[in-house]
Amino acid sequence: MSDQTLEIMTATHHKTKPDPETLEFGKTFTDHMFIMDYTNENGWHSPRIIPYQPLTLDPAAMIYHYGQTVFEGLKAYRTDDDRVLLFRPEQNFKRLNLSSDRLSIPDIDTDIVLDYLNELVKLDKEWIPTYEGTSLYIRPFIIATEPNLSVAPSASYKFMIILSPVGSYYKEGIAPVGIYVEDEYTRAALGGTGMAKTAGNYSAAYKAQDKATAHGQAQVLWLDSSEKKYIEEVGSMNVFFKIDGEIVTPALSGSILEGITRKSIIELLKSWDLPVSERKISIDEVLLAIQENRLEEAFGTGTAAVISPIGELSWKGEQSLINNRETGPLAARLYETLTGIQKGRIEDSLNWTYEVK
Amino acid sequence: MSDQTLEIMTATHHKTKPDPETLEFGKTFTDHMFIMDYTNENGWHSPRIIPYQPLTLDPAAMIYHYGQTVFEGLKAYRTDDDRVLLFRPEQNFKRLNLSSDRLSIPDIDTDIVLDYLNELVKLDKEWIPTYEGTSLYIRPFIIATEPNLSVAPSASYKFMIILSPVGSYYKEGIAPVGIYVEDEYTRAALGGTGMAKTAGNYSAAYKAQDKATAHGQAQVLWLDSSEKKYIEEVGSMNVFFKIDGEIVTPALSGSILEGITRKSIIELLKSWDLPVSERKISIDEVLLAIQENRLEEAFGTGTAAVISPIGELSWKGEQSLINNRETGPLAARLYETLTGIQKGRIEDSLNWTYEVK
Ligand SMILES: Cc1ncc(COP(=O)(O)O)c(C=O)c1O
Ligand SMILES: Cc1ncc(COP(=O)(O)O)c(C=O)c1O
Numbered sequence: 112m113s114d115q116t117l118e119i120m121t122a123t124h125h126k127t128k129p130d131p132e133t134l135e136f137g138k139t140f141t142d143h144m145f146i147m148d149y150t151n152e153n154g155w156h157s158p159r160i161i162p163y164q165p166l167t168l169d170p171a172a173m174i175y176h177y178g179q180t181v182f183e184g185l186k187a188y189r190t191d192d193d194r195v196l197l198f199r200p201e202q203n204f205k206r207l208n209l210s211s212d213r214l215s216i217p218d219i220d221t222d223i224v225l226d227y228l229n230e231l232v233k234l235d236k237e238w239i240p241t242y243e244g245t246s247l248y249i250r251p252f253i254i255a256t257e258p259n260l261s262v263a264p265s266a267s268y269k270f271m272i273i274l275s276p277v278g279s280y281y282k283e284g285i286a287p288v289g290i291y292v293e294d295e296y297t298r299a300a301l302g303g304t305g306m307a308k309t310a311g312n313y314s315a316a317y318k319a320q321d322k323a324t325a326h327g328q329a330q331v332l333w334l335d336s337s338e339k340k341y342i343e344e345v346g347s348m349n350v351f352f353k354i355d356g357e358i359v360t361p362a363l364s365g366s367i368l369e370g371i372t373r374k375s376i377i378e379l380l381k382s383w384d385l386p387v388s389e390r391k392i393s394i395d396e397v398l399l400a401i402q403e404n405r406l407e408e409a410f411g412t413g414t415a416a417v418i419s420p421i422g423e424l425s426w427k428g429e430q431s432l433i434n435n436r437e438t439g440p441l442a443a444r445l446y447e448t449l450t451g452i453q454k455g456r457i458e459d460s461l462n463w464t465y466e467v468k
Numbered sequence: 469m470s471d472q473t474l475e476i477m478t479a480t481h482h483k484t485k486p487d488p489e490t491l492e493f494g495k496t497f498t499d500h501m502f503i504m505d506y507t508n509e510n511g512w513h514s515p516r517i518i519p520y521q522p523l524t525l526d527p528a529a530m531i532y533h534y535g536q537t538v539f540e541g542l543k544a545y546r547t548d549d550d551r552v553l554l555f556r557p558e559q560n561f562k563r564l565n566l567s568s569d570r571l572s573i574p575d576i577d578t579d580i581v582l583d584y585l586n587e588l589v590k591l592d593k594e595w596i597p598t599y600e601g602t603s604l605y606i607r608p609f610i611i612a613t614e615p616n617l618s619v620a621p622s623a624s625y626k627f628m629i630i631l632s633p634v635g636s637y638y639k640e641g642i643a644p645v646g647i648y649v650e651d652e653y654t655r656a657a658l659g660g661t662g663m664a665k666t667a668g669n670y671s672a673a674y675k676a677q678d679k680a681t682a683h684g685q686a687q688v689l690w691l692d693s694s695e696k697k698y699i700e701e702v703g704s705m706n707v708f709f710k711i712d713g714e715i716v717t718p719a720l721s722g723s724i725l726e727g728i729t730r731k732s733i734i735e736l737l738k739s740w741d742l743p744v745s746e747r748k749i750s751i752d753e754v755l756l757a758i759q760e761n762r763l764e765e766a767f768g769t770g771t772a773a774v775i776s777p778i779g780e781l782s783w784k785g786e787q788s789l790i791n792n793r794e795t796g797p798l799a800a801r802l803y804e805t806l807t808g809i810q811k812g813r814i815e816d817s818l819n820w821t822y823e824v825k
Binding site for chain 1: 492494495497501520522524525526527528531532534535536537539570571572605607609612616617618619620621628630632652654656657658659661666667668670672673674675678693695704
């Protein structure tokens with residue numbers, strides 16, 4: 112057997128599947144996981160699907176010390192006629208390679224890895240919940256494993272994929288949230304790692320999330336690190352505003368993650384002949400538009416919630432309502448269209464879904 | 469036995485100690501390690517010294533996904549009369565707590581942890597090399613261990629200390645290096661994690677280090693992220709310049725790590741009645757001082773090298789020599805004094821050393 116042939120070791124014991132009605136995000140994992148290894152001598156090798164199990168690493172493994180790691184997040188959906196669809200998975204693996212490049216991690220062959228993912232999801236198909244709004248969250252990630260305290264790229268890595276059945280993001284239907292405009296903490300700076308999906312970006316945001324929560328808001332609105340003026344993202348989502356009929360999302364500045372939901376929305380809006388711009392948008396422009404009743408809608412976008420309408424904005428101690436705290440028609444249409452395509456209920460004219468076979 | 473009493477399980481097998489003449493940094497580890505656990509219910513508990521061994525964690529452990537982790541680095545030195553000295557270890561544990569605060573990690577009791585470290589170093593005392601310039605590198609670190617893909621602080625952590633005998637940083641005596649002024653990549657931004665010793669800061673710097681190497685320079689000189697104008701650090705070191713008799717180091721801006729070597733040097737210089745300033749210093753000021761022959765010396769400072777003289781600076785394709793690529797008298801005096809105190813050869817009048825007993 113070649114070093115590149117997928118080996119499959121199935122679990123002898125099958126875990127009990129969780130109740131789909133009370134599913135929490137990211138706490139339950141399926142029966143199997145995918146793993147492959149990288150060494151400078153042999154490249155990526157020994158791809159295998161094995162029973163879900165703990166990982167054993169030297170305490171000096173570089174992941175524990177210097178954070179050389181990247182990840183992705185996507186979902187598998189079960190259709191009404193029991194097929195399994197992934198949403199633009201090749202985009203996730205392309206983005207994984209972009210992230211890896213920033214973190215000096217060797218890239219993967221996106222086509223081959225998609226085949227491996229196909230086999231893994233097929234094997235754990237019964238774990239994809241069918242309950243409305245539920246799905247199987249897929250987490251590919253790469254970690255540096257060389258036991259070495261030198262501050263330098265690792266000579267060895269592991270690429271893994273784990274799967275977690277997740278509940279509906281909106282238990283009581285899509286509902287607007289409040290956001291807190293953060294003007295002290297920084298998510299990412301120009302020349303930093305903001306455009307990469309890498310671990311350090313996320314824990315660095317916990318303090319700001321605490322502040323948002325303390326101010327009674329659900330999410331953080333991040334401004335650019337240098338002037339604290341231009342809007343970047345909301346929590347771990349990209350963000351869109353509809354002002355005077357124009358649909359605006361911050362242009363990719365180098366410190367913004369290029370969301371696949373964002374990209375898909377831009378493509379959808381264009382296909383609908385609606386005016387969409389990727390450009391700089393300042394917090395002042397948004398506040399003025401709110402004041403003058405020209406801000407029609409605002410929403411975050413990402414794999415977890417798909418669309419998260421923004422109903423309130425808190426800035427320097429003042430709260431402003433957006434669209435009377437209601438989900439706007441554009442957010443609703445985008446949500447219905449994207450989830451419809453993902454669930455195979457709407458024609459996939461843009462060729463976004465990948466069927467697991 | 470209480471949950472806070474240190475348990476010691478000694479190794480039955482002792483590894484062969486490496487040749488002190490060919491020791492590399494951070495690749496060999498001693499016979500034992502320290503570990504304790506944290507849970508939200510029980511706080512830090514079960515401190516234990518165990519044989520050095522791999523760590524087994526769920527692949528969903530938060531350290532692998534969101535980088536919630538902090539670390540420290542200090543050294544144990546063996547004196548000529550066979551005592552073991554640590555250099556200001558309480559400062560490292562204080563800084564660990566500062567880093568933890570930024571990363572939403574629970575803090576540790578610095579006094580108790582220093583007692584645990586004392587026991588660990590005592591047990592592995594024979595691993596401290598005696599060869600000139602060698603020492604035992606100590607790496608305390610905390611990692612988030614909860615298996616959960618939610619982007620939020622972990623409910624459980626592990627604190628560990630591993631030990632690694634390290635060779636002399638200067639095999640052929642202290643020698644100046646070249647630095648490359650980086651104007652594209654950012655180490656840390658205001659409101660980011662630069663003042664914390666956390667994993668993500670380090671792997672984010674590999675791309676810039678590659679550029680420095682490609683330009684034939686040993687280290688990166690980091691500028692502030694916003695204006696790319698003010699000097700922050702050199703590689704993973706703080707930096708000092710002597711200009712017109714004034715000894716200048718960048719003021720702690722929020723994105724600079726407060727080095728214990730830096731702090732000690734400032735205290736030493738003051739005790740010597742030499743003029744030292746913590747202030748903003750721009751790359752333009754340094755370049756002008758070089759041109760006008762007013763830059764007397766420049767050097768990096770940190771636990772690894774103690775003092776690393778800077779002999780050359782590369783900026784926008786132009787190279788400038790500093791002090792004719794020689795180690796200046798101030799760098800030499802600081803190096804001799806600090807390493808003398810660390811090795812117990814010079815009177816420790818500032819009360820910096822901690823004897824392992
Ligand atoms: C920081 C950040 N921004 C935006 C997004 C949205 O990206 P996507 O639409 O690909 O899920 C994510 C990931 O979900 C993210 O982590
Ligand atoms: C980013 C950074 N700056 C500066 C230093 C110097 O700190 P210290 O003198 O405490 O070793 C370190 C650690 O060594 C570091 O990681």
